[in-house]
Amino acid sequence: MRLLFLAVLRPHTGNAVTAQRVRAHLEAAGHVCVLKDTFDFESPSEIANLILAENCEAALALHLYRGGRLLQGHRIPFGVIFGGTDVNEDANQAEKNTVMGRVLEEARFAVAFTESMKEMAQAQWPHAKGKIYVQSQGIATTPNAAFNWNTFLQRSEINQSADNLHIFLLICGLRQVKDPLYLVDAFSAWHQEEPNVYLVIVGPEVDPVFTREVKAKVKRAAGVQLIGEMPQEDLHAVVKNCFAVVNSSVSEGMSAAILEAMDLEVPVLARNIPGNAAVVKHEVTGLLFSNPQNCLGAAVDKGIYNQLFNPVQSYCMYTRDPKEGQRIFLTSAQKEAGMHACLPQFPLTYHHQSAGF
Secondary structure, three states, X not given: OEEEEEEOOOOOOHHHHHHHHHHHHHHHOOOEEEEEEHHHOOOHHHHHHHHHHHOOOEEEXXXXXXXXXXXXXXXXXXXXXXXXXXXXXXXXXXXXXXHHHXXXXXXXXXXXXXXXXXXXXXXXXXXXXXXXXEOXXXXXXXXXXXXXXXXXXXXOOOOOOHHHOEEEEEEOOOOHHHOOOOOHHHHHHHHHHXXXXXXXXXXXXXXXXXXXXXXXXHHHOOOEEEEOOOOHHHHHHHHHHOOEEXXXXXXXXXXXXXXXXXXXXXXXXXXXXXXXXXXXXXXXXXXXXXXXXXXXXXXXXXXXXXXXXXXXXXXXXXXXXXXXXXXXXXXXXXHHHOOOOXXXXXXXXXXXXXXXX
16 A cells, blocks of 8 residues: 655654654555655645655545644545644644644544543544544664764763763753753753763754754853754664753653653653653653752652663553554554455554554
8 A cells, every 4th residue: 555644854853753663664564655744745735746646545644733634635544643742732722723623533543642642632622532542652772882972972062081970861852842941950050069960952953043042041051061963873872871861841742752761771850741741650660850950859869760770661661662563553543444354464553553544
């Protein structure tokens, strides 16, 4: 089956990583997946021309509003995958909420990464209750074995011995919903008391105006460094070497950075929001905080880290196997659409959902 897949594909972002994983699942199941960047299209008519040119038989979109609205009215079946922005941000805007509700009316199925995301979606759009399925993200980390940690520290302008450093890593695109400035003052104050403590922010410059604000703030904050986007394998190597990964987002769907840190057995400190709380069980698979002071209180409790290294994978074990992820995803959609003869049975998740076409 030839599938059109629409997603936001800015390099080194969570959306792009998720889209590539989904495409890999679909292609491993024997489909042809035509992956396109949502931002390359402005109207459904452009998508209609693409569907015709690529001879697509069905479609999939990551994000209801950004991608799903472009798939309406083309007379090919499609499914959608919720992004955190859909239910946490866009649903609060009346016009976008209405558009997403119409997308769900036409979609054959919808996928949420967490149970809490599914519940929020069902509360917003009750008519879609029977077609929303929960499928956690599959995680596969690939740290660059040749990565030079000391070179990274020099690039980050951290001129101390690597043996005595406590690097807290915040991975996010520079946009307001990720709130990268939330912890800056607190970590800067801590650094002045403990010079071996640093907060390093890594990620692409998504919002140009907000990026300027972040750069200006970080420039004045001792112990806080800002690094641009990195290749995924290098980023995984940085995660593996850091003391802990932190997440300060105002809202999340399911943070790939958190899951990757867990997979690499690195402690996680995450802001206590629904998307993070669905992944992080406090003092079991990570630490949740409600304010900057609360975050630092957890961070300085070094004894807690010994408790996290073994249980830290207890959540990730359910999400790290891409093949198992594929199997669950696709079975639910096939069952929903009653199209069991449409495609052969594969032990692959995203394929089962697309079989619903």
